[in-house]
Amino acid sequence: MSGLSSSSCVVLVGGGVASAAAGAGLRVQGYDGRVVLVSDELHLPYERPPLSKEYLSGKFDVADFQTHPEGWYAENEIEVLLGTRVSSVDPVARRVTLSDGAALEYDALVLATGVRARALPGFTGDRVHSIRSITDTERLASRLTQSQHLAILGAGFIGCEVAAIAAAQGVRVTVFEPAPVPLARALGADFGRTMVDIHADHGVEIRSGHQVTSMTETDDGLLLHTADGETIACDELLVGVGSIPNTELAVAAGLRIDEATGGIATDEFGRTSDPRIYAIGDVASRLHPILGRAIRVEHHDTAQRHGANVAANILGHEEPFSDAPYFWSDQYDHSLKALGHAGPDATTVIRGSVEDRCFSVFSLEDGRVTAVATLDRPRDLMATRKLLGVPHQATAEQLADEGFDLKALLPQRPRTRPNGARQSGVCPSEACS
Ligand SMILES: Cc1cc2nc3c(=O)[nH]c(=O)nc-3n(C[C@H](O)[C@H](O)[C@H](O)COP(=O)(O)OP(=O)(O)OC[C@H]3O[C@@H](n4cnc5c(N)ncnc54)[C@H](O)[C@@H]3O)c2cc1C
Structure with missing residues (x-):
C-alpha cells in the first residue's frame, strides 16, 4: 500500500498499548483520515505492567497508567468504541463486524488483540484468579485484604510480582512451579535461584519442581492436590501459567498463523498474509530482518514500538522492525x-x-x-x-x-x-x- 487518502479509514482492533500507539503514530505522522479504535474492554487503553505491581498494591489509580488521557482521543479525532468486540473480519469486502451488529469498512486494519491468560482445566471458581485486565486486578486486590493464604501456580514474572505484593500486605504466599528452577528459561538458572532466595527472605515459599494437579473447593477455601500426593489449603489461588494469543479473528479471516509461535504471521513490516491487514503487539509473529525468522514477543516496550512502526508502514514507508526486545520486572x-x-x-x-x-x-x-x-x-x-x-x-x-x-x-x-x-x-x- 503506498499511503492512504484523507477519506480512508484505519480500524484498530484492541484496547492495549499496541493499538493506542498505532493510533498515536498515525496522527503524529500526519494521517488525516478516519481512525477507529475498537476494544472489548470498558476502560480506555492502558498499560498492563502496573496490573501486577503498582495497581495491585494500591499505589496507582487507573488514570496513572492509561496510555493517553481521555481528552486526547477527541483532540486527535480517534474514535474509541469501548465494550465492543470485533466479531468478524471480511478481508474481501474490507469490513469488520462488531458485537453490536454494526459494521466498519476499512482501508487498513490493525489486529492488536494481544493474548489471554492460559486457563487450567479444573481450576475455576470464585476463588481462582488470573491477571490480564483492570477488572482482574481489582478482584484479586479486594480478596487479598481478607486472604490468609494465597497460592500461585507458576513462578513466572506475573506470579512472582503478585507474590511480592501479597507478601508485603502480610498474606502468606506459596508458589508452585513445576520446573526445577523458576525463570531459568527466560533469564538463566542463576537468576532463578537468586529470585527464589529473595522471595524466601520475604517469607514467600517457592516450591520448585512441584506441580498442583487438581483442586477441590471447600466452604472456606480451596484444597490443592499435588502430583506427589500432598494436599495444601489456601483461600485464594492465582493461576499464572502463561498465555494464549488471541488469533481467532485472524484464523476465521483466513490469515496465516505461525505454528511455531502461535501468533499471527507477518512480514518485517507487520503485514499479515493480507496486505491490508496488519498484526502488532503480543499477538504478532513478526519476521525479524536480522534473525531471519519470526519472533513473537510479549513485552510492553515491543508492543508500543510496533504501534508506531505499523503506523509508518500503513502510510507507505516500508520500515522493517528489528528493535531489541526489552522487558522489566519489579519484585520487592x-x-x-x-x-x-x-x-x-x-x-x-x-x-x-x-x-x-x-x-x-x-x-x-x-x-x-x-x-x-x-x-x-x-x-x-x-x-x-x-x-x-x-x-x-x-x-x-x-x-x-x-x-x-x-x-x-x-x-x-x-x-x-x-x-x-x-x-x-x-x-x-x-x-x-
Ligand atoms: C499483569 C501483567 C504484567 C505485565 N508486566 C510486564 C512488565 O513488567 N514488563 C513488560 O515488558 N511487559 C509486561 N507485561 C506484558 C505487556 O503488558 C504486554 O506485552 C502488552 O500489554 C501487549 O500489548 P498489546 O496491545 O499487544 O496487547 P494487550 O495489552 O493484551 O491488548 C489487547 C487488547 O485487545 C482486546 N481484544 C482482543 N480481542 C478483541 C476483539 N475481537 N475485539 C476488540 N478487542 C479485542 C483485549 O481486550 C485488549 O484490550 C505484563 C502483562 C500483564 C498481563
Missing part, C-alpha cells in the same frame, strides 16, 4: 531487566556478584553481545543497548571483568573537549550499591 526493591535476543548457542557470562544479588548475565555469540539480563545493574543494560546497535568484538573475560569498562567495546569515535584535547570516552565501571 529489586529490578530485573532484560534486553536482546539470545540464540540457542549463546555462551552466557556473569558480571557482578550472584552472592550479593547484583549481577548481569550476558549472552555472547561469535564475539558479539546479543542479550543481557540484569539484576539491579541498569548500567549494564544501558551499555548493552548501545552495543546491540553497532559492530563490536567482546570476549567472555572482558564481560566478566568488572574493572573493564563496557563502553570500551563501542567503536571509538574521537571526541573533542572544549579546549581541543581528545578524550577516550571511557569512564569508571559500575559498582553495585
Whole structure:
C-alpha cells in the first residue's frame, strides 16, 4: 500500500498499548483520515505492567497508567468504541463486524488483540484468579485484604510480582512451579535461584519442581492436590501459567498463523498474509530482518514500538522492525531487566556478584553481545543497548571483568573537549550499591 487518502479509514482492533500507539503514530505522522479504535474492554487503553505491581498494591489509580488521557482521543479525532468486540473480519469486502451488529469498512486494519491468560482445566471458581485486565486486578486486590493464604501456580514474572505484593500486605504466599528452577528459561538458572532466595527472605515459599494437579473447593477455601500426593489449603489461588494469543479473528479471516509461535504471521513490516491487514503487539509473529525468522514477543516496550512502526508502514514507508526486545520486572526493591535476543548457542557470562544479588548475565555469540539480563545493574543494560546497535568484538573475560569498562567495546569515535584535547570516552565501571 503506498499511503492512504484523507477519506480512508484505519480500524484498530484492541484496547492495549499496541493499538493506542498505532493510533498515536498515525496522527503524529500526519494521517488525516478516519481512525477507529475498537476494544472489548470498558476502560480506555492502558498499560498492563502496573496490573501486577503498582495497581495491585494500591499505589496507582487507573488514570496513572492509561496510555493517553481521555481528552486526547477527541483532540486527535480517534474514535474509541469501548465494550465492543470485533466479531468478524471480511478481508474481501474490507469490513469488520462488531458485537453490536454494526459494521466498519476499512482501508487498513490493525489486529492488536494481544493474548489471554492460559486457563487450567479444573481450576475455576470464585476463588481462582488470573491477571490480564483492570477488572482482574481489582478482584484479586479486594480478596487479598481478607486472604490468609494465597497460592500461585507458576513462578513466572506475573506470579512472582503478585507474590511480592501479597507478601508485603502480610498474606502468606506459596508458589508452585513445576520446573526445577523458576525463570531459568527466560533469564538463566542463576537468576532463578537468586529470585527464589529473595522471595524466601520475604517469607514467600517457592516450591520448585512441584506441580498442583487438581483442586477441590471447600466452604472456606480451596484444597490443592499435588502430583506427589500432598494436599495444601489456601483461600485464594492465582493461576499464572502463561498465555494464549488471541488469533481467532485472524484464523476465521483466513490469515496465516505461525505454528511455531502461535501468533499471527507477518512480514518485517507487520503485514499479515493480507496486505491490508496488519498484526502488532503480543499477538504478532513478526519476521525479524536480522534473525531471519519470526519472533513473537510479549513485552510492553515491543508492543508500543510496533504501534508506531505499523503506523509508518500503513502510510507507505516500508520500515522493517528489528528493535531489541526489552522487558522489566519489579519484585520487592529489586529490578530485573532484560534486553536482546539470545540464540540457542549463546555462551552466557556473569558480571557482578550472584552472592550479593547484583549481577548481569550476558549472552555472547561469535564475539558479539546479543542479550543481557540484569539484576539491579541498569548500567549494564544501558551499555548493552548501545552495543546491540553497532559492530563490536567482546570476549567472555572482558564481560566478566568488572574493572573493564563496557563502553570500551563501542567503536571509538574521537571526541573533542572544549579546549581541543581528545578524550577516550571511557569512564569508571559500575559498582553495585
Ligand atoms: C499483569 C501483567 C504484567 C505485565 N508486566 C510486564 C512488565 O513488567 N514488563 C513488560 O515488558 N511487559 C509486561 N507485561 C506484558 C505487556 O503488558 C504486554 O506485552 C502488552 O500489554 C501487549 O500489548 P498489546 O496491545 O499487544 O496487547 P494487550 O495489552 O493484551 O491488548 C489487547 C487488547 O485487545 C482486546 N481484544 C482482543 N480481542 C478483541 C476483539 N475481537 N475485539 C476488540 N478487542 C479485542 C483485549 O481486550 C485488549 O484490550 C505484563 C502483562 C500483564 C498481563
